[in-house]
Structure formats: C-alpha cells, structure tokens
Amino acid sequence: MGVTTLVLDVVGGLLLAAGSFVLLAAAVAIWRLPTFYTRIHAISVNDTLGPGLILLGLACRATHSWEILVKLGLILAFLLITGPVSSHALAKAAYRSGLEPRSYRRAKGGPPSTP
C-alpha cells in the first residue's frame, strides 16, 4: 500500500510539473511568436496537452474516490473536445475574414496585407 501511494505521488508530481511547463511554454509563446497562426498553433496544441497532463496528475492524487476520478475524466473529455474545436473555428474564421498566413520575414518588415 505504502509503495503504491509513493509511486502515485511521484508520478502525479511529475505529471503536474510537466503540465505546468507546457502551459508556461504556451504563455511565453504568445509573446514570442510573431504572427497569429504561429501563435494559435502553439496555444491550441499546448492547451490540449497541458490540461491533460495536469488533470492526470490530479487523478493520481484522487485514486481513493471514484466520484472525483469520474469528474476529472469528464473535464478532461470536455477540454479534449472543445479545445481543438474552438481553435479550429477560430483559425477558420480568421482565415475566412482575410487574415493571411505569412512568413516571419514579411511579418516583420513587409507591407500590411489588406483583408
């Protein structure tokens, strides 16, 4: 029993740390990356992976109660469905309204594209 708890604690901690790192990377990316599409690429992927890792890490701490596990699972499922869908809808709306994907060089010095 003691060993299982210890292993779960360690694994949970690692998962939480990894999730936090992924989320931080996304937050930094939104400042560092130059254009909208590069940012949405970073954010949408990380915002699916990060919550997954963190919620799994939390699940490791809640193995005593199936109720909490089910709720964590539901949140994870909901985020896994809605995150990519809303990112997709956003990218599509941006593209359709005339925001063109551009290379980094043009984004820095090129003329602004007209929608």
Add this chain to the structure above:
Amino acid sequence: MLGPGLYNYWMVIVLMMMGLYVLMAKGNMVKKVIGLNIFQVSVIMFYVTMAKVRGGTAPILVPGDAGEVLYSNPVPHVLMLTAIVVGIANTALALSLVVRIHEEFGSIEEDEVQKMEDHV
C-alpha cells in the same frame, strides 16, 4: 503567516471606483453598462470577502463532521448568488433600452442623443 489584512477591501474599492469612473466619464451607453458590471462585481466581492473565515471551508457540510470543521459564513453567499442573477436581468433590461435608443436615434453616445433630442 501574514494574511492579506485589509488588502481585499482596498482592491474592492479600487474596482468600485473604476466602475464609478466609467459610469460618470464615459458617454457610450454600452460602456456604461460595462462599468455597471464592474461595479456590481466589486460589491459582490465585498460581501464575499466579509464571509470568509481564516482556515474555513466552503459552507457545504462535510460528511461525518461533528462540529470540528470551520465553515465560512453562508449568508452573504446566498445574498450575492441572487444578486448576480438579478444583476444580469437588469443588465438585459439596460441593454434593451440601449438597443431601442439606437433604433430611435442611430447613436448610443449620450451627447449625440441629447443633441438630437434638443433639435426635435
């Protein structure tokens, strides 16, 4: 450990004053509704701050508790819960007035509407 002391109240006042400033200084009616929302949140925050007890937990009884668990004060929570819902109903009423004003005058700026009113 050093607690926040009166910090919460001061931040509540900062928020409240921002809401009040928007209400007084901005002429745009939707902006005024937004200011009213900020003001409302600050009032709710004030009540909820008063309800918190150090080391307390949410006022939902823990199973098997024999009086040793400390709960936060539930009364302000009840008042604010209904206040939020009433607040959105009032916001909706305000917004419908804004929509009607826009249909009538073509503007949601206070001074423009006032000018048109004076012309008529």
Add this chain to the structure above:
Amino acid sequence: MLSVSILAILICMGLLILRAITGKTVFHRILVINSFGTKTVLLIALLGFLSGRPDFLDLALVYALMNFVGTIAVLRFSGYGDLASLDQNDASAEEDFEWV
C-alpha cells in the same frame, strides 16, 4: 507540487491578461481569452485539491462549458464572415485594425 502548478498557472494568467489588453486584433484576443478560460478551469481544479475539498470539480466543468460557448458566441457575433453591411454603417470600426 500543487503549489508549484498553481503558481505556474498564475504566471500564465498574468502573461495572458497583458496580452489580452494589448492584443492587436480581435482574433488574438479571442485566442488569448480561450486559453485563459482553460487556465481558469485548471486553477479551480488545483485549488479544490489544495483546499482539500476536491468534490467541487463541477465548477471546473461549468467553466469549461462557458469558455467554449463564449468563444463560439464571440466568433458568431464578431461580424467576421458576413456582417460586412453592419460595419459600413460604422466606418470607424476598422480604425485600429492592424493585422498582426
């Protein structure tokens, strides 16, 4: 470890809020706010575990739901796509519209 995660999420939130205020286009803001909603969901789940009452995870679910619906509503009402006729009436709408 919970505290570290909460701290990381709070830092993320700070970065995202600044971006949401200074963001140039509508799409940047939507992106940031959508991401912010996810962070809030996680913050609530973590806070539940930190305060020892993880049975309030329903809340996190409500947040996730509202975040999704909010994003869709913004996209739908934002007038991108085909509300062009509306924006003509409001000529100044394009004023601070710098791409990227």
Add this chain to the structure above:
Amino acid sequence: MLNLVDVLLFFFLAVTALGLVRLRDLFAATMLLSLFSLLSAGLFIVMDAVDVAITEAAVGAGISTMLLLATLAITKRREKAPRREVELVPLMVVLVVGGALVWGTLEMPEYGDPDAPSQTSPMTRHFLEKSRDEVGAPNIVTSILASYRGYDTFGEATVIFTAAVGALMLLGGRRPKDARLTGSVLQPHNRQSLAGAGADEMQPKELHLNRILEVATKSLVPFIMMFGLYVQFHGDYGPGGGFQAGVIFATGVALYALVFGLTPAQRVLPPRLLEALLALGVFLFGAIGLWTMVLGGNFLEYGVLSDGPLHGQHLGILLVELAVGITVAAVMLALFFLFAGRGFCGPQRKR
C-alpha cells in the same frame, strides 16, 4: 498559498478593470469583461463561495457576454473618441469617494477574522449549527436560499421575471416602420427577405458555418442539458441549484442556436412557450407557498408538505428550486432569443 492566490487574482482583476476602462473597442471590452468574470469567479472559490462562483461563471462569462455581444452586433462596435483622455471632474469625485471609503475600511475587521461581527452574529451561528437538523440539506447555502430565506428568493424570482417582461415589452413589439433593416446574425432567411437582392450568395456560407463545429455541438448539447439537470437536483448536496442550473440549461440551447441558427432552436422552444414558462416558474413558486398555507403552515413553511418535517423540507426545496430553475432558464433564453433575433436596425430619424 491561498493568500498569495487571493492577492494575485485581485491584482489581475484590477489590471483587467483598468484595461476595460481604457479600451475603446467595445467588442474587445466585452471579451475582457468575460475574462474579468472568470477571474472574479476564481476569487470566489478562493474565498470559499463555491455557489457564488458557479453562478458568476455561468452568468458573467456566459449569458452576460452573449447579451453584450448581441447588443453590439445590432448597435455600434466602437466608442466615440473622448474629448479628453481623462475627465477631470469624475476623476476628482472618484478619488475623493475612494479615499473616504478606504478611510472607512480602516475600522473593518481583517480579512478572514473569525471574530468579525458577521461571523459571530446569532443568525450565522444558527444557520451553521442547526440547518442540518432543521432542513437537512448538506449545502447550507441551498438551505438558506430555498428554506430560511425562501420568501426573499420568491422576491428575486419575481424581480427577474419583471425584468424579462420589461425587456420583452421594449424589444418584443413591432419595429419602427421606415427603419433600415438587416437580418439577424443567426437568422439567414431573415436577411434574405429583408436585405433583398445580393443576399442569396451569403446563404450557403451562413448555413454551413462549420461542419466540425456542428458535429461537436450536436454531441455536446445533450450532455450540457444533462449536466444542467445534475446541477439542478444535486443542489442540496453540492454547489448548484435552480439559479445555476437554469443558466446552464439556457446556455446549452443558446450554443445550439449559435451554431445552427435561431430557427431550429426556436422550433424546439418557441418564444410563446418560453413566455408561458416564464410565468409558470414564478407561479409554481407562489403556489407552493400558498399550498403550505392551505396545509396549515406559514407561507413557504415546507415542514407541513409531508409526514416528517425533514422530508417536507426536502420536498419543498426540490420544488422551489425547480420553480427557480424554470424561471431562470426561461428568462435567460427569452432574453437571448430577443437580442440574437433582433437584427440590425438603422436610425429612424435623419441626423
């Protein structure tokens, strides 16, 4: 740790509010307001107000944002440039009032003080210690909301009913005759009939907004409804209750309407039905109160509803929460349909 979270979240809240004051793009301001609302709901959780948090999340970040966005879609997106960057008189007033308020707080008990007057008041003690035996619901907030302060909640239900009736009267009637009309964002057929030629080419794009979105919405909406029912009937035991469930339910339908258009959503819940439900909820609440009087108790004294007082309380809370849920869901949906179905309406008078 919780104190640090509290301090930081409050700071973020202030920064967001400053952004809200400064932003002139109302659309961006609305989005920032939803962020503001998410943040404040996070703070409510830190301060143990889970029921308030769930309400704020559902109302502030969900319905309120949608109503504001719908209003902006039919009015104007941008605020006029101000004459001055900072208005001096309001600033002075705000500084003076704020200073006076800060001075007033110096007498307040500290945050979290267990000996503050509001904590030691006999009412609070009574609710915390006796509600388990008198009402029996583990969620004390629900006990107070539906049972101890049931009469007050009846008043709140009436207030939102009245506000909805007011909005319906303002926007529900006919439009001005010579106004320039364009269809609502969510009603493509409306656009075609009103905007005349050239509208047809917009049709296909409108109707098939996004296949992926449609599939996701279709599969999510039933679960959202389910979750609404869970929040409704689990309100005795955890955070939730009629107010929150009503909003969640309305949000589910609103999501459907956002993706598939207003017409299919209104086929399920026609405005007439909503208006009836609006009244039905408040009526049900009042009827329960009168019924308890008929049975020999006071207004909304649930103990007489069934054999044992605890059982009666349970039944009464369930029914009252249901009444509140019906009212709130109907109000929110009626408002959403009203704003989203309005369509742009240009100025009637010449400038």
